[in-house]
Amino acid sequence: MPKKRGYHHGNLRQALVEAALTLIEAKGPTGFTLSEAAKLAGVTPAAVYRHFEGREDLIAETARQGFESFADLMRYAYEKGQPSPLAAFEATGRAYLAFARRYPGHYIAMFESGISPNRTPELAAAATRARSVLEQAASELSQHIPAHKRPPASMFAAHIWAMSHGVVELFARNSAGTQSPFSPEDLLESGIGVYLRGLGLIAADKE
Amino acid sequence: MPKKRGYHHGNLRQALVEAALTLIEAKGPTGFTLSEAAKLAGVTPAAVYRHFEGREDLIAETARQGFESFADLMRYAYEKGQPSPLAAFEATGRAYLAFARRYPGHYIAMFESGISPNRTPELAAAATRARSVLEQAASELSQHIPAHKRPPASMFAAHIWAMSHGVVELFARNSAGTQSPFSPEDLLESGIGVYLRGLGLIAADKE
DNA sequence: TGTACATCAGTGAACGCGCGTTCACTGATGTAC
DNA sequence: TGTACATCAGTGAACGCGCGTTCACTGATGTAC
Numbered sequence: 001m002p003k004k005r006g007y008h009h010g011n012l013r014q015a016l017v018e019a020a021l022t023l024i025e026a027k028g029p030t031g032f033t034l035s036e037a038a039k040l041a042g043v044t045p046a047a048v049y050r051h052f053e054g055r056e057d058l059i060a061e062t063a064r065q066g067f068e069s070f071a072d073l074m075r076y077a078y079e080k081g082q083p084s085p086l087a088a089f090e091a092t093g094r095a096y097l098a099f100a101r102r103y104p105g106h107y108i109a110m111f112e113s114g115i116s117p118n119r120t121p122e123l124a125a126a127a128t129r130a131r132s133v134l135e136q137a138a139s140e141l142s143q144h145i146p147a148h149k150r151p152p153a154s155m156f157a158a159h160i161w162a163m164s165h166g167v168v169e170l171f172a173r174n175s176a177g178t179q180s181p182f183s184p185e186d187l188l189e190s191g192i193g194v195y196l197r198g199l200g201l202i203a204a205d206k207e
Numbered sequence: 208m209p210k211k212r213g214y215h216h217g218n219l220r221q222a223l224v225e226a227a228l229t230l231i232e233a234k235g236p237t238g239f240t241l242s243e244a245a246k247l248a249g250v251t252p253a254a255v256y257r258h259f260e261g262r263e264d265l266i267a268e269t270a271r272q273g274f275e276s277f278a279d280l281m282r283y284a285y286e287k288g289q290p291s292p293l294a295a296f297e298a299t300g301r302a303y304l305a306f307a308r309r310y311p312g313h314y315i316a317m318f319e320s321g322i323s324p325n326r327t328p329e330l331a332a333a334a335t336r337a338r339s340v341l342e343q344a345a346s347e348l349s350q351h352i353p354a355h356k357r358p359p360a361s362m363f364a365a366h367i368w369a370m371s372h373g374v375v376e377l378f379a380r381n382s383a384g385t386q387s388p389f390s391p392e393d394l395l396e397s398g399i400g401v402y403l404r405g406l407g408l409i410a411a412d413k414e
Numbered sequence: 415t416g417t418a419c420a421t422c423a424g425t426g427a428a429c430g431c432g433c434g435t436t437c438a439c440t441g442a443t444g445t446a447c
Numbered sequence: 448t449g450t451a452c453a454t455c456a457g458t459g460a461a462c463g464c465g466c467g468t469t470c471a472c473t474g475a476t477g478t479a480c
Contacts (some may be wrong), residue, residue: 007424008475028321030237034467038309047465055467063445107258110375112319114235123272151397156389159398169318169363170372179363190358195398198405215456217440241434252434254457262434 013051015041020062021105059109060119061072066106067117067126073099074133080122084143086201092137093192096164096186100172107168142143145199156199163191219256222248227269228312236320239313241265266316267326273313274324274333280306292348293408299344303371304391307379343366352406364404370398394395403413 009015019040023032034055038045052058077095081088087168099171100107110127117127138160139153172184182185216222226247230239241262245252259265282304284302288295307314316322317334345367346360377392387394403409 012423030321033465035465046426046469048408049468103393114237130420136277151401152388154387155397157388158374158378158389158394159370159401162394162398163370164373164379165377166369166371167365168367169376178342181359182360182365184426187365187369190362191369191402194358194366194405195402196405198401198403219456238434242432251458253436253459256435257456 017062020058025105029108033181059113060115060123063109066110070099071130071133078133078137079187089137089141092134093160096196097188100168164188187192224269227265231315232312236315258324264280266320267322267330270316271330273317274337277306278340285340285344285394296344296348299341301365304395
């Protein structure tokens with residue numbers, strides 16, 4: 001049941017976040033303006049200041065919510081892949097790309113809007129939580145690597161994060177113009193596959 | 208010997224590109240304005256229109272020059288690594304990161320400014336040339352992979368490009384706030400190492 | 415149930431600003447004779 | 448070498464615009480009595 005809409009909006013704060021997402025998706029982080037977000041939410045620009053300190057603060061909140069969903073999604077995938085550390089890890093990687101695809105506005109706010117994850121404690125905490133899911137998955141999986149050739153789990157996680165992010169930025173945005181004969185999903189899946197083989201976590205003669 | 212500076216600038220076109228680079232490095236792609244670039248070059252904003260169609264066109268030219276240097280640098284590294292395909296490939300990967308580090312303004316204009324590589328034919332050609340260096344290095348190296356487990360060279364190149372780009376974006380910009388105990392160079396070098404091992408191009412029991 | 419009142423989420427007008435872009439112009443440069 | 452002239456890279460004033468932000472205000476909501 002929708003809130004009554006009159007002089008008072010009802011849930012303007014969240015409506016502004018959603019307007020921001022719509023605009024960021026449509027026009028990129030540069031194209032987003034506070035005034036336009038207010039208009040899209042059916043409200044005067046000045047009303048925004050009842051809920052946010054300003055433009056940057058609104059973007060930061062959008063990014064924060066993004067990191068929360070991101071962490072949730074990856075954790076869910078991770079748990080679904082249990083008890084196999086390998087399956088859990090691979091599911092987490094796929095969740096990365098799935099998130100970027102399904103919530104492009106959030107992804108842009110998080111990684112391309114230019115706001116630092118350290119801008120507010122809440123934002124930093126959400127970002128850390130998301131990263132820790134991937135690191136945990138990497139850490140558990142790395143227990144299966146012979147100790148003498150095992151890289152630090154955080155390095156392992158950083159490699160996967162980097163490849164995932166690179167695939168998203170270069171191949172999952174048609175705007176980038178960098179098209180490829182392969183889908184981002186295939187690229188990431190195969191890239192991670194080769195990488196895990198390099199760590200001895202998948203049999204080299206598989207297939 | 209410097210050109211005389213008077214009513215006529217001498218080489219305003221290039222001076223504007225360099226001003227753009229300075230501003231982009233300092234303030235990000237968003238912070239760049241045509242007016243400020245003109246001021247930095249010691250000229251009225253209107254003068255810019257003698258050399259460029261407008262703001263976007265100036266950024267596009269900056270990106271184009273970036274792709275040219277990028278291609279040159281990677282090709283030089285590639286040739287220096289010859290005749291070993293492995294050495295050539297690894298040198299090319301290192302050149303990627305070296306470029307991003309040494310020419311951050313160019314890198315940002317190329318990948319983060321939001322202008323499409325297909326904006327002008329010249330820009331597209333420069334971008335393609337840069338990519339083809341990496342693809343050539345990947346292609347030659349992939350000849351050494353047993354045919355039945357050899358991925359397409361362009362996929363191989365895409366993986367490396369993605370990881371390199373991801374490392375740059377996530378770990379080589381202190382602004383991103385995503386710090387890591389490892390240097391970007393170490394991250395990329397080790398990540399590519401694991402990946403090549405996964406392809407059977409480096410002995411698995413090395414070290 | 416009805417009234418008085420505090421709260422506070424919204425309005426709407428105004429601001430100063432810097433932006434990208436245009437235009438008629440001016441003055442330096444280079445060339446023809 | 449000197450003069451007339453075409454070229455064209457710059458000026459500087461002006462424009463309309465939308466931005467983020469501020470402020471005193473207003474009117475809807477919820478609570479106390």
